[in-house]
Amino acid sequence: MELGTWRVKTGMAQMLKGGVIMDVVTPEQARIAEDAGAVAVMALERVPADIRAQGGVARMSDPELVTAIKNSVSIPVMAKCRIGHFVEAQVLEALGIDYIDESEVLTPADEEHHIAKDVFTIPFVCGARDLGEALRRLGEGAAMIRTKGEAGTGNVVEAVRHIRTVNGAIRRLQNMRPEELMAEAKELGAPYSLVVEVAERGALPVVNFSAGGIATPADAALMMQLGCDGNFVGSGIFKSEDPAVRAAAIVKATTHYQDAQIVADVSRGLGEPMSGLDVRSMPDEELLAVRGW
């Protein structure tokens, strides 16, 4: 009997495919998410929109809150640690949750290094804006990738940019001759073996969800049609007028992303979505997606 194998870690992410993972800050919100059909919840003290508004250093959540959320639902529970903060990761593993998000939404603890994730039993998901970043995280042992988007904005534009960037780079690799892959690995700053693997498969070797700015059922279906395996929805649900209804609608649109009639039906009468931010008007120091190296 073997624990924490690569198959067990990546397999867990495969079971989440076609689903929606929702940010929650209380056990009550976690139950609303579960009732709406979420495949997992992300236990947080503050959703990204509030982290953005309140400023200060954003850290791992209080273990008491994480445990209370874990005890309130039967679906998997994820939690975030700071980039490079391997002790926060050790703490989250000790809490017995299901997945750790080494996340740029929290204030980074290390501005050069990410966590060596392969030594943990618990699997990690990490954000990426491009293929090189995704493959560096896989090289460190991440078992799932999410394209970053720009969290807490309710604006899907960065999520779209990041999935197009990753998938465009994969298509480029597929068209290369074998001897070109080493130079490309150097260019991407990515492990050569992973570059070769992606060129052969025409896909990342792990599940890739979208994140950061998804606020409507149509946003969710857009990300699925662009090739994501599922959606993280953060502020978009519990910062909207009617979270339970919106959450259920986003779940349905993620399943039936190819059926415009169903996406239309579930989009009716949802109330106000979260108010969005124009990413172009934001100063660089407020952008979260640029964190991660």
Added chain:
Amino acid sequence: MNVGVLALQGDVREHARALGDLGVQASEVRLPKDLEDLQGLIIPGGESTTIGKLMVIFDMLEPIRQRIMAEEMAVWGTCAGMILLSKNVVGHTQPLLRVMNSTIQRNAFGSQVASFEADVPIAGIEGGPFPAVFIRAPLVEAVGPEVEVLARLPGDGSIVAIQEDLMLATAFHPEIVDDRRLHRHFLTVCARVDS
């Protein structure tokens, strides 16, 4: 042979790839009309509460149940699928197909840090133990007399694979390994359905 994979949520592609390796082009089943002409349906791994709720919302629960009960279609549930096929789940109320006479303990080993791989001998499957991957896996706590136990976990003897006539259920995920023996077994079950 027409075999579909329930594609509401979960690792649909992995099952479709496994069937493809055996020369069967699987269809994705999302709405009741997709069930027509199917001799077999796989309910994949995923989140059982999510798949169950989506089956209710999109009116899939009764049509699937009726086709199974009428023996018009073989069915195989892996992990979440095993839960959804069962009559009872310990400690949870959630939508279920309630077609197999089994009682399931969800998430029987604990959280993801307790997920594991093990080699499990399976009755009727030749060629040595099967490489079984258990991910937040359920266990079969009890079965009725009409249910055949195909596999027990070495060590504690927990039931991890069962068959009841045209219905098959495994607590683990044959779709995420390269061993196709259980998919081949399911296709032989599908072949028993009168088309």
